[in-house]
Amino acid sequence: MAGWRVLDPIAAAIVGFMVARMGRTFGWDALQDLSDRALDLAETDKLRVLLTSTPGVRDVHELRTRKMGDLAIVDAHILVDPLISVSEGHYIAESARARLLRNTRVFDALIHVDPENDQINPPPGRMPTRSAVDDAVSALLGAHGLTYNALNLHYLSSGFDIDVTLPADLSDD
Ligand SMILES: [Zn+2]
Structure with missing residues (x-):
């Protein structure tokens, strides 16, 4: 114009x-x-803090997120004391998962329990099975007329530990 x-x-x-x-x-x-896309770094760090602040969790690795629309599916490995029971490890994992689900972005989470950091210590290779240990321990104790109440096996990169619980009514011998 x-x-x-x-x-x-x-x-x-x-x-x-x-x-x-x-x-x-x-x-x-x-x-x-x-x-498939991961959550951004700031959001992932928030989730990492939620996991590491869970009582019983010593460390976290392989924390992965996958976005589904606005929500995310999370999976992570948590490191716990290697000598605790399976049920305690499971309890810690469920507590960690419940914390993650409180974050509104998290749709679901899968937590894997590690007795050791498997990125540094690969899972031990060939170790005796429970039935092989059972046979060996029963034979050794049986030679002295003894039996055991419980066997607890620890498969760790530092070695293979066996806890043998004897009946309480045994004499000192
Ligand atoms: Zn792991």
Whole structure:
């Protein structure tokens, strides 16, 4: 209207460029949400703190998140005292999972319990099975006319430990 007709297509080109750029940004984000993507680092660090602050958890590794729309599925390895019972390890893992689920972004979580950091200490290779240990210990004790009440086996990278619980009514011999 002012007589500068050339400004019309220039303004149209600028607006067109802005619309195209916005479309590309939204399109890319939507595409990322449809494919597998992890939560951002700040969000992942919050989850790590939730796990490490759980009583009984010594450390966390292999913390992985996978976004499902706005929510995320989490899986993690927690390190616990290697000599506690299976039920205590399970209790600690369930407590850690419950803490994660309190975060509104977490849809589900799978917690794996490690007696040792398996990134540093690979799981021990060939170790005797419980039935082999049972046979050996029973034979040794049997030679002295003894039996046992319980066997507790610890498969660790530092070695293979066997706890033998004897009946309480044994004499000191
Ligand atoms: Zn692990």
